[in-house]
Amino acid sequence: MRFDFTDDQQEIKRTAKEMLASRSTLELVRSAAESKAYDPDLWKELCDLGWPGVAISEEYGGGGLGVVELAGLLEEGGYALAGSPLLATTACGAAIQEAGSEQQRETWLPRLATGEATGTLAIAGELAPDAAEADVIVLIESDRSGARLLAGDQASVSAVETIDPTRRYGIVTAEESAGEEMPGDPEAALAIGALITSAELVGICQRSLDVTLEYVKDRKQFGRPVGSFQAVQHKCARMLFQTEAARSATYFAAWAADADRDRLIEGASLAKATASEAGVEVTGSAIQAHGGIGFTWEADIHWFFKRAQLDAAYLDGTKPHRRRLAALAARKVTSPA
Amino acid sequence: MDLTFSAEENEFRDELRQWLAENHPGDEPRGDDDTTFEFRKDWQRSLYDGGWAAVQWPQEYGGRDATLMQSAIFFEEVGRTRAPLPANVLGLLLAGPTIMAWGTDEQKERYLTPILSADEIWCQGFSEPEAGSDLASVKTMAKRDGDDWVVTGQKVWTSGAQYAKWCLLVARTDPEAPKHKGLSYFLLDMDQPGVQVRPLVQITGEAEFNELFIEEARIPHENMLGGEGDGWNVALTTLMNERSGLGFFLQIRLRQLLDQLVEEAVRNGKIKDPVIAEAIGEIEARTEVTRLTAYRGLSTIEKYGQPGPEGSLTKWLWSETNQMLVQLAADVVGPEALSADSKWAYELLRARGNTLEGGTTEILKNIIAERVLGLPRK
Known part of the structure; x- marks a missing residue:
């Protein structure tokens, strides 16, 4: 057993981190958020690096790596709070790869893999990232009974200005006759989207913790760094606890997506239940540990809190995923394998 | 990333499962502490005879040179079959590794095998009424008297002391030194009049822990583990194994x-x-x-x-x-x-x-x- 990235996977992740450290600085995140516009050059660079297609198989023009590699990239995307349609497009691609027909795959995956087309994965009536601009949308019925594939112009998307200006969101609805049925399991279509969103949340948690540690080591009150006070220390320890819990669950789910398909749906709920909770709590704690300054527009920590809120809700939050885990557990004890 | 077990790890698990299937002690008897202890002692004896008492120990001391992963598998499997922990769990997990790391050849020769076979049970005498989380504050004093050390003090939370032959004891040998530096580490023979064990009844009504009253107990100098003043570092070895x-x-x-x-x-x-x-x-x-x-x-x-x-x-x-x-x-x-x-x-x-x-x-x-x-x- 080796519950860790391989050297190659580590290298992909490290390169991504370095690139984003210069291409998605907090100054750039702020200016993109305040002008409500992505940096188009960043998306182009990510496409040139092959990120949108990393987990799409080579027969459809992708990189043919796995969900583990994709999750590593999205974690770094969350760490840098990069603004781009990467999460939406890769969630869409994974859903088509999971649940699409052969013809649907052939039509869309090569274009999504290069980033020439962008996409999103949406549950009807709920917020989805980068929906208004998407060339293709996988739309899951609100009761999860089916999935449809829609070209962008077949769906009706109402753009919603959310609390998170680092990303664009919309609500997708469509006429019942619009688009094409997808033959696969809608739960499987959702699973990879949920787990890579969890990966983004892991990155958001880690960055929020890092930024907070830096702040509490530096900020002095009563003649000593506030990070020397036990109440602050214990809050930071809890932030680590939640971040690492989310990381364990998410890495497991990513591995299951590549190597243990029977546990993918369970793993995705485990990851999303844990990471959604961690995301909102760790970023909330980060604001608290910054004191009053954390509540100001000036400080950058609120961008992480806001993104975490949207990510936590996307493809269901902690509570519905916990209930799914309970249902799976109940099934296991009543019909032991 | 690979969350499957390797061939060696699976082989290890299969061998253990097979052995457990044939040698499982059955349900632990519900009853008094002594009955439970005897049951766990017999269980350890059977583990020892099968070569499973301490898989993580080096082969030369009777272990299997198990990797960390194999050791994890061992504990998972024992737990899975609802078998109890062996009677001398503190000896196997704490005393053995600490003696291997700090002991002289004579000490290793003398103590390791009886730990493995459960012939000699061990307990851990670290905490005191006024030194709980703050271990460096131990007050139990050891004074040199010829070839012996004479020890007086009190220990608390000592699991299994009522059955123990030996105690891993941290005591102060130099009251003048800064608090971490004045400590030494001893192997205390519990079988002497200067050592009294009183069970500490916990909120469940049972007594897993004890208080230890030590009144001029004698420890031969050769039973010091590490050197005089090394107590803190030796104790850290114990705690890291815990x-x-x-x-x-x-x-x-x-x-x-x-x-x-x-x-x-x-x-x-x-x-x-x-x-x-x-x-x-x-x-x-x-x-x-x-x-x-x-x-x-x-x-x-x-x-x-x-x-x-x-x-x-x-x-x-x-x-x-x-x-x-x-x-x-x-x-x-x-x-x-x-x-x-x-x-x-x-x-x-x-x-x-x-x-x-x-x-x-x-x-x-x-x-x-x-x-x-x-x-x-x-």
Whole structure:
């Protein structure tokens, strides 16, 4: 057993981190958020690096790596709070790869893999990232009974200005006759989207913790760094606890997506239940540990809190995923394998 | 990333499963502490005869040179079959490794085999009434008298002292030195009039722990482990060994308890209550995260030779989750969960110790803040 990235996977992740450290600085995140516009050059660079297609198989023009590699990239995307349609497009691609027909795959995956087309994965009536601009949308019925594939112009998307200006969101609805049925399991279509969103949340948690540690080591009150006070220390320890819990669950789910398909749906709920909770709590704690300054527009920590809120809700939050885990557990004890 | 076990690891597990199937001691007798102890002693004897008493020990001392992963598998499997821990668990996990690291050849020769066979039981004399989390404050004094040290003081939370032949004792040998530096580490023979053991009845009504009253007990100088003044460093070796393998045993037990709770909730229909279902889902997630984090921790140690940030979290995760689980049982199981002598009531009470034993959660958070997160002390 080796519950860790391989050297190659580590290298992909490290390169991504370095690139984003210069291409998605907090100054750039702020200016993109305040002008409500992505940096188009960043998306182009990510496409040139092959990120949108990393987990799409080579027969459809992708990189043919796995969900583990994709999750590593999205974690770094969350760490840098990069603004781009990467999460939406890769969630869409994974859903088509999971649940699409052969013809649907052939039509869309090569274009999504290069980033020439962008996409999103949406549950009807709920917020989805980068929906208004998407060339293709996988739309899951609100009761999860089916999935449809829609070209962008077949769906009706109402753009919603959310609390998170680092990303664009919309609500997708469509006429019942619009688009094409997808033959696969809608739960499987959702699973990879949920787990890579969890990966983004892991990155958001880690960055929020890092930024907070830096702040509490530096900020002095009563003649000593506030990070020397036990109440602050214990809050930071809890932030680590939640971040690492989310990381364990998410890495497991990513591995299951590549190597243990029977546990993918369970793993995705485990990851999303844990990471959604961690995301909102760790970023909330980060604001608290910054004191009053954390509540100001000036400080950058609120961008992480806001993104975490949207990510936590996307493809269901902690509570519905916990209930799914309970249902799976109940099934296991009543019909032991 | 590869979460499957290697061929060697599977082979190890299969061999162990086979052995456990043939040598399982059966259900532990419910009864007094002495009966339980004898049962666990026989069980260790049988493990010893099969070569399974301490898989993580080097082969030259009677172990199997097991990797960390194999050792984890060992504890998982023992837990899975609901076999008890061996009687001399502190000897196997603490005394043995500490003696291997610091002992002279004579000490290794003398002590290791009886630890393995459970012929000599060990206990740990670190904590004192006024030195709990703050170990460096121990007051128990050892004074040199010819070839002996004469020891006087009091120890507390000494698990298994009533059965122990030997005690890992930290005592102050130099009251003038700064507090970490004035300590030495001894192997104390419990079988002498200067050592009195008094059981400490806990909130469950049982007595796993004891108080130890030491009044001019004598320890020959050759029973010092490490040099004079090395006590703090030797104690750290002991403490670092404390939680590794045991965690895997405990989390399998957590999993089994959770499965029982889910069965109960399905049987009585409470699983249909969305609030109960969500609470069960939360504990499902935490239980699985505990297991995954423990394995992730092992992978980090195997790769980098030292624990990563996740390594400090498994005990905290496990203890908190176990408390949540037994608390939820009070809602799911109904009146039986709060009736004296029920299994759930016992678990409910016993779990309160989880966030205290082996280092309180608060101390754990201090350690994480200072050593993992690098936050300043002052």
